[in-house]
Amino acid sequence: MSYYLEFKNITKTFPGVKALDQISFGVKSGSIHGLVGENGAGKSTLLHTLSGALVPNQGEILIDNQNMNFSNTKDALDAGVAVIYQELNLVPDMTVAENLMIGNYPNKKGFVDHKELRKKAEAQIKMLMEDFDPKVKVKKLSIAQKQMIEIGKALMQDAKIIAFDEPTSSLSDREIKHLFEIIEKLRNDGKAIIYVSHRMEEIFEICDTCTVFRDGKHIETFRKMEEVNHDLIVKKMVGRELNDIYGYEERDKGKEIFRVENIRGKGVKRNINLTVQEGEVVGIFGLVGAGRTELFKLIYGLENIEAGKIEVRGQEVSLNSPKESIRNKICLLPEDRKDEGIIGIRSVSENINVSSRRHHLKYNFLLDKKAEKETADKFINDLDIKTPSREQLTENLSGGNQQKVILSRWLSEDIDVFLMDEPTRGIDVGAKYEIYKIMYNLASKGKGIIFISSDLPEVMGVSDRLVVMRSGEIIGILDREEFTEEKILSMALPVS
Amino acid sequence: MTDTTKSKIKYLYTNYSIILIFLIMFVLLSIFVPYFFTWRNMVGLALSVVTIGLIANTMMFALASGDFDLSVSSTVAFSGITAAVIINNTGSVGLGILVGVLAGGLVGLINGFSIAKLGLNALITTLATQMIFRGMAFIFSNGRAVGISQAGFFTLGNSMVFGIPTPIVIMVIFFALFGILLNNTVFGKNTLAIGGNTKAAELAGINVDLTKIIIFTAQGFMAGFAGVILASRMTSGQPNAAQGLELDVISACVLGGVSLNGGIATMSGVVVGVLIMGMISNALNLLNVATFYQYVVRGSVLLIAIYLDILKQRSK
CATH class of the missing domain: 3.40.50.300 (P-loop containing nucleotide triphosphate hydrolases)
Structure with missing residues (x-):
């Protein structure tokens, strides 16, 4: 019943702004946890503290009940955390295989073992249900394919916690469907997954639990998605009822x-x-x-x-x-x-x-x-x-x-x-x-x-x-x- | 302490820390280096930075707009030689000065046109013109110093105004003029906007190409003028004058807080940067430190300055 990943009272301030204010919630292994909120609600900031890119002023991140004080991104990677951002961190002029294993090449006395590299890359590509050649340069791939490589990279590093930041913003419907299949597969493999999105229907489609943020504060965590609906989440996000946000009125036209x-x-x-x-x-x-x-x-x-x-x-x-x-x-x-x-x-x-x-x-x-x-x-x-x-x-x-x-x-x-x-x-x-x-x-x-x-x-x-x-x-x-x-x-x- | 006083102090620190460093250095050198704080030495110090100081004015603009100019050293030599040759051939001091300065302007115009209109990289373009006009200086002078026969020419570099050498007065006037140009004119603000974000500046209606051409041409004129003054002080045009000067000028600007990425520059910072460069050489000379060591010290100071700048940017 315990959480694999737990945020406890995370607070992060920037000059003049409290980006995160006492955030606490937990994510279990083998589940997908949605994170919703308006822009500036603090979702990305939280992911940055998880990835070690930002150090919180207060609070702790627990993984498997152990306190992790990530002071840089390497600490987080070593602890099995992978965050997949909207801007992908791939080297466009290197091949798929090289990107998959970047920083971690199989080698013999310092010389890259190309055979092993290819073998591992091919296995990973297959696991992701893709069919591109590991020798192709990453810049030739579509955004969806690049995202897959980012996921593959995380798996290669044996990530146990994978966070996605708005992964579908530039994907087509078909690509989204494929991405969801992979994410569900990761869940079934026992990974703890955080899924940040603006799109409410996606949250309902794949998340098991979800947390709503507003103005850097934790508003509510829903443990059963059946108990909530679209309107309730939007209301929590905005903090008020939104009737007609467009407020259109007829105007006189001139020349x-x-x-x-x-x-x-x-x-x-x-x-x-x-x-x-x-x-x-x-x-x-x-x-x-x-x-x-x-x-x-x-x-x-x-x-x-x-x-x-x-x-x-x-x-x-x-x-x-x-x-x-x-x-x-x-x-x-x-x-x-x-x-x-x-x-x-x-x-x-x-x-x-x-x-x-x-x-x-x-x-x-x-x-x-x-x-x-x-x-x-x-x-x-x-x-x-x-x-x-x-x-x-x-x-x-x-x-x-x-x-x-x-x-x-x-x-x-x-x-x-x-x-x-x-x-x-x-x-x-x-x-x-x-x-x-x-x-x-x-x-x-x-x-x-x-x-x-x-x-x-x-x-x-x-x-x-x-x-x-x-x-x-x-x-x-x-x-x-x-x-x-x-x-x-x-x-x-x-x-x- | 209230938040506003705190933020004010922080503002002063981030914007004027270099002035503080300058003052501390100045006081320490005055106390510990014999003869440093004497009128004679102060005048000598100011004279020694005239060439760097004049060119730093326009280099500040080039850097603020996000570009570099490496050609200034050759421009100094080229215009000095041009002035010397013209004076010797026509006997007219005025014509010599005019053509010398115009020659510098021509180099700047070529730079500006190539960078703005042909879209060439500023670093490479000015590296090329640096070589071209160093070569031209040697060609015009047959590789030798060109002694000038008209004594009237020497007054430019060697006369006094109210007891202060004319070149120093000229430098101070230009510091004031370019300070106003940077802070109080549309041109100055446009330069900073271009350096801050070229695309946004263009979309906001700024004529980016024209602004760049003007900046580089002005840079050429200033380097040309500095070259003519230098020739006057040396009573000859020297084809190998001012080698490596461009780096001294850029160093002075960076010391003064001008961002190499463009968009940030202050005149007070640049003046202080120039003075720090001069002060270090001056003190080392007074202490009889050999030139070879001076290079090491100046390079180290530059490294430290850039590091301080990065620390400052991180703290923001």
Whole structure:
């Protein structure tokens, strides 16, 4: 009846945040334990303490009733713990076999025993029910296959505890099914498994027990999945009832402010015609590879437009760089906030003022630091950006607050058309709601918003009109009354 | 202690620790090294860092934008030679200075264009131009020092303003100008943004290519100007002048807390970095330590400085 792995009062603090607050729960051998919670709830931080990447300030991790004080990742590996992260730790230019046994090659007096290496690798691949050649380089494999190798690596190191961090986020349905088969096989072999996921249906599908986190705190552990349902878990996660998180309301529309006619370019092929009116929120839905981000890049001047035209308030414009787009009152919130949005090592204030500071220069040359401080403070206040001060480095903010910093950058400019690429991706539910409110607010002030989302309920809940894209073209544009999941999906899915 | 005072102290420590180290070093050297804290020696120390100090201004920008410039040493020699040759052939000091500085600017423009527009790696590009223009310096001078016949040229490097040597005054003026450029202009902030995250800076509407070209061209002009001043002080153009200077300049910047990854730089840090480099050589000279040992000491100081920088970043 005892737990193989047990967390006892784990507490981890970062400057200004308590990421984990007295977390205690246990996982038995031969079971799959789900871990759910919003982003920033502390799931990943807990996995990091398990893998030895972070050392908790307080509390202990027990394995088989023994206190483990992992001070680094090697300690954890030696104790039979393997954590499989979303970002896989494989060497792309080495072969499958080499990756499987990395750090642990069979050798004869220091020379690698290639025969043995291959044999062991082949056995492991078979065990994973895969059929690729151990000699193939890892970079040639799909993400799902790479994940399998990560699992194989863990088994090679004789892991008894295997934790998965959002393993299905980039897998297809078929690949997920295969992954689940393997995970269930691991359970039947007596491993203790932790499974972190956003997707509630997965938790119900494979987990035996599950724990809900919120704001770094342990909320509840359910020992029998039959006793809980989807709504109860969501309620525990969010800490309140969520009725309509989209909060959509009808708005008055004004004149047309933005028009795209038949533009073509990299990844964007044909029939790209769309308009945006003042006060309108236009959603773009499509599967990965439908050309949505490419369309934004084309409009924003990051790629060359090969044909077609763009009009802002009836005037044809040529947008060859982001700078020109901004001068024409168009802005972009990029999909990849960390790599393309924020400048992490600079302060919140500098990130907000990076573009609009040109509007308040003294003698047309010197920065007006007072005005910049006022701008930063105004938006920190207006958008409720959670930061200790405007001088805080932006990389230390949570995803939702970083997105608000980027929004502030454009709100402080004079922008009419907002292009938002997955504006709520990786942001927790509360912050999502705030982002929607900002979008509606902008629209009701007569701005036009085009936003991309892969989250179908979201795109249906927020948009006035919905553009569906598939393989580089616009398949159709629906009005709000026409939105149904079936209709939208059937347009977005490739014709077979 | 309240949290805010604690965080203030931490802020001061992380941002100004190098200034503290400088002050402590300065006091210790003044006490323990004879003749160190004398007017004569202070002027000598300042003069000895003029070349490094001038170029550190623009090197700070290059590093802050996330790039390197290894070509500055050759640029110094190339523009010194160019100025000397022009002065000797035309008899015009003004023209010599002008063309010398422009020659430096040309090197910078080539660097900037290659890096920004052709997309070449900055390290390799400036290594190549370092070789090319060292070669050009030897070609223009036939491999020998070019003595300058016009005494008027020497006033640039050897005159005084209010009792202070002109090169020092020039250096201080440039420190002030580039400090303002970094902290108080869109250009300075854009440079830091580019170094912090090039892609994000571009998407935020910054013209990355143009900014880089300007940074490298300015770097060329500064190295050219420093080269002309050096020639004036030495009364000749030397084709093998300033060898290894680029590393001294980069060392001074890194000592001053400029991040080699870009995005972080302060003028006060760079000034202190330059002074520390000069102070170490100066003290070792006063103590009659042989040049060979000086290399060892300077290298060690750099290692320690970088290590302190890493410690600082980890503590964040």
